[in-house]
Amino acid sequence: MNMPGPEPLVTYTIGGIESGPPCCEPVPHLRIANLSIAYGSATVLDNMSLDIYKGCITALIGPSGCGKTSFLTALNRLTDLIPGAKVGGSVQFEGIDVLDPNVDLLVLRRRIGMIFQKPNPFPLSIRRNLELPLREHGIRHRDVLEYKIETALREVGLWEEVRDRLDSPALALSGGQQQRLCIARALVLEPEVLLMDEPCSALDPISSGVVEELIQRLCGRLTVIIVTHNLAQARRIANYAAFLWMKESVGKLIEFGQCRNLFEAPKHELTSAYVSGATG
Amino acid sequence: MHTLSDRAFTLSIWGAAALGAAAFLWLLGDLAWHGMAHLSWSFLVSEPLNAGRSGGIAPILVSTLLILAVALAAAIPLGLGAAIWLAEYTRRSGALGRSIRLSLDVLAGIPSIVFGLFGNAFFCVFLGLGFSILSGGLTLACMILPIFIRTSEAGLSAVSDDWRHNAAALGMTRASVLWHVLLPAAAPAVICGLMLGIGRATAETAALIFTSGYVDRMPESLSDSGRALAVHIYDLSMNVTGGDSAAYASALVLIVLIVFINTGALALSDRWLTRRITAT
Numbered sequence: 001m002n003m004p005g006p007e008p009l010v011t012y013t014i015g016g017i018e019s020g021p022p023c024c025e026p027v028p029h030l031r032i033a034n035l036s037i038a039y040g041s042a043t044v045l046d047n048m049s050l051d052i053y054k055g056c057i058t059a060l061i062g063p064s065g066c067g068k069t070s071f072l073t074a075l076n077r078l079t080d081l082i083p084g085a086k087v088g089g090s091v092q093f094e095g096i097d098v099l100d101p102n103v104d105l106l107v108l109r110r111r112i113g114m115i116f117q118k119p120n121p122f123p124l125s126i127r128r129n130l131e132l133p134l135r136e137h138g139i140r141h142r143d144v145l146e147y148k149i150e151t152a153l154r155e156v157g158l159w160e161e162v163r164d165r166l167d168s169p170a171l172a173l174s175g176g177q178q179q180r181l182c183i184a185r186a187l188v189l190e191p192e193v194l195l196m197d198e199p200c201s202a203l204d205p206i207s208s209g210v211v212e213e214l215i216q217r218l219c220g221r222l223t224v225i226i227v228t229h230n231l232a233q234a235r236r237i238a239n240y241a242a243f244l245w246m247k248e249s250v251g252k253l254i255e256f257g258q259c260r261n262l263f264e265a266p267k268h269e270l271t272s273a274y275v276s277g278a279t280g
Numbered sequence: 281m282h283t284l285s286d287r288a289f290t291l292s293i294w295g296a297a298a299l300g301a302a303a304f305l306w307l308l309g310d311l312a313w314h315g316m317a318h319l320s321w322s323f324l325v326s327e328p329l330n331a332g333r334s335g336g337i338a339p340i341l342v343s344t345l346l347i348l349a350v351a352l353a354a355a356i357p358l359g360l361g362a363a364i365w366l367a368e369y370t371r372r373s374g375a376l377g378r379s380i381r382l383s384l385d386v387l388a389g390i391p392s393i394v395f396g397l398f399g400n401a402f403f404c405v406f407l408g409l410g411f412s413i414l415s416g417g418l419t420l421a422c423m424i425l426p427i428f429i430r431t432s433e434a435g436l437s438a439v440s441d442d443w444r445h446n447a448a449a450l451g452m453t454r455a456s457v458l459w460h461v462l463l464p465a466a467a468p469a470v471i472c473g474l475m476l477g478i479g480r481a482t483a484e485t486a487a488l489i490f491t492s493g494y495v496d497r498m499p500e501s502l503s504d505s506g507r508a509l510a511v512h513i514y515d516l517s518m519n520v521t522g523g524d525s526a527a528y529a530s531a532l533v534l535i536v537l538i539v540f541i542n543t544g545a546l547a548l549s550d551r552w553l554t555r556r557i558t559a560t
C-alpha cells in the first residue's frame with residue numbers, strides 16, 4: 001500500500017457544532033490520546049487520538065482487521081481478558097484514567113456498556129438475563145427489579161413480544177429478539193457510554209432497522225460508539241464518523257469528523273475511495 | 281457403487297450398535313436368569329449367613345452406600361474446585377496447567393490395586409484411620425478425582441468465551457459468572473464425569489479390599505470396616521463354594537443400584553438446571 005499525500009493528522013477536536021444534530025453536546029466524553037493496541041508482538045492499532053462527544057453517535061468504519069473491535073474492547077478494558085493484549089496511550093472518561101491498572105473495572109464496565117456482534121444472551125430465562133446484572137450491582141428490591149426490567153424491555157421494543165414468557169429461555173428467542181435483549185441487558189444498568197460492535201450484522205434487514213431506530217432514540221441520552229460495515233447505516237444514524245485503515249497491517253485512524261463531512265467531503269483520498277466503494 | 285458402499289457403511293454402524301446393545305442385554309439377561317431365584321425382599325434386608333451362601337446383604341448394601349457417600353462428599357467439592365481452577369484460572373497453554381493435566385491423565389490410567397495399596401499406606405496406616413469405611417471412601421475419591429476433574433474441566437473449557445466476555449462487559453465478577461452461567465452450562469459434562477466416577481467406584485474391589493476391608497457385619501460408624509458389594513461378589517464367586525447364586529443376586533442388585541444412582545443424578549441435575557434458568 002503506497003499512498004501519496006501527507007500523513008493524516010492524529011488529533012482531532014472539533015469546535016462547537018453549528019450544523020450538528022441537536023441531541024449532541026460538543027463536550028468530549030471520552031478523550032483518547034495516542035492509543036495503541038498490540039497482541040503479543042503484533043501491533044494492530046497505532047497512535048490513535050480522538051475525542052468522542054457526549055450524547056452523540058460516533059460510527060467507526062474501515063476494512064476488516066483494521067482494529068475496530070480491538071479499539072472498542074480497549075475502552076471498557078475487555079482487553080484484560082485476552083492473554084497477551086497490551087494497550088498503550090491514554091483514555092480519559094469523566095476524570096477517570098481508563099487504562100489505569102487500579103481502576104475499578106466493575107464500575108467502569110457498568111458505566112461503559114458493550115453490545116457484541118453476535119447476540120449472546122445467557123442460557124437463562126429472559127427475566128434472569130436482565131436481573132443478573134442488576135443484582136450484581138446491588139439492586140435487589142423486587143419492585144425496583146420489575147420496574148427496571150420492564151422499562152428496559154419497553155425501550156428496545158421487546159416488552160409486548162415477551163411479557164407473557166419472561167420465564168422462558170432467552171435462547172428460544174429469534175436472533176433479532178436476542179440482540180435486542182442484549183441491548184436491554186446493557187441498558188438496564190443505565191450506562192453512560194454504549195459500545196456497539198456491528199450490532200446489526202447478524203440480523204435480517206427488518207430487525208436491523210428496529211435496532212437502528214433504537215440506537216437513534218438513544219442519541220442525546222447516551223454516548224454511542226458503533227462499529228459498522230454498513231456505510232449507509234453509518235450515514236443514516238451517526239453524528240460523527242471515524243475512518244480506520246490498515247497501513248503495513250497496522251490499523252490507523254485516517255479521518256475523523258462530522259459524519260456528513262466525512263461522507264460528502266472527505267479530506268483524505270483513502271476515505272474518499274473507501275466511502276465511494278472503490279476500496280476496502 | 282456409491283450407494284452400495286453407503287449402504288454397507290450404514291449397515292455396519294447399525295451392526296456395531298446392535299452388537300454393543302446385545303452384549304449388555306445378554307449380560308443383564310444372564311444375571312437376571314441366575315440371580316432372580318435368589319433375590320427377594322429378605323435378601324435385601326437380612327444379614328449374610330454361612331459366609332454369604334444364605335441370608336442377605338443388608339450390611340453390605342449399607343457399607344457400599346456409605347463408602348460411596350464418603351467418596352462423593354470428598355471428590356465433588358475438591359474435583360469441582362480443581363476443574364474450575366484449571367479451566368478458569370490457569371492459562372490454557374501455560375506450563376503449570378499443562379503439567380497438572382498430564383499428571384491427572386496418568387493418574388486416571390493407574391490400576392486400582394495401586395490406589396488400594398496407596399490408600400492402605402496413607403489413610404489406614406499413616407493417618408491411622410485403619411480398615412474403615414472412611415479409608416475406603418477416601419481411597420475411592422482419589423481414584424475418581426482425576427477423571428472427574430478432567431471431564432468437568434473439559435466441560436467448562438468448552439463453554440463459549442462469548443459468555444465470559446459478555447458477563448465481564450456487564451461488570452459481573454468472575455465468581456458470579458461461574459456460578460450463574462458457566463457451571464450450569466458445563467453441568468452435563470460435570471454430571472457425566474460424576475457418573476463415570478460413581479460407576480467406577482461402585483464396581484471397585486481391588487482398591488477397597490485393602491482399605492475398607494471385608495468385614496460383613498453392619499457398620500456402626502464410618503470408622504468401622506465394611507464390605508462393599510463388589511468385594512462381596514468377588515468373595516462369593518472366588519472363595520465361597522456354593523455361593524454362586526448369591527453372587528448373581530448381589531451382582532443384579534449392584535447393577536440396579538448403579539442405574540438408580542445415575543438416573544437420580546440426572547434428575548437432580550435437571551431440576552437444578554431448570555431452577556438456575558428461572559429462579560430469582
Ligand SMILES: Nc1ncnc2c1ncn2[C@@H]1O[C@H](COP(=O)(O)OP(=O)(O)OP(=O)(O)O)[C@@H](O)[C@H]1O
Binds near residue numbers: 044063065068070082
Ligand atoms: N485475541 C486476539 N489475539 C491475537 N490477535 C488478535 C486478537 N483479536 C484480534 N486480533 C488481530 O487484531 C487485528 C484487528 O482485529 P479486530 O478484531 O480489532 O478487527 P476489526 O476491525 O474488528 O475487524 P472486523 O471488521 O473483521 O470485525 C486483526 O489482525 C486480528 O487478527
Ligand SMILES: [Mg+2]
Binds near residue numbers: 069070
Ligand atoms: Mg470486529
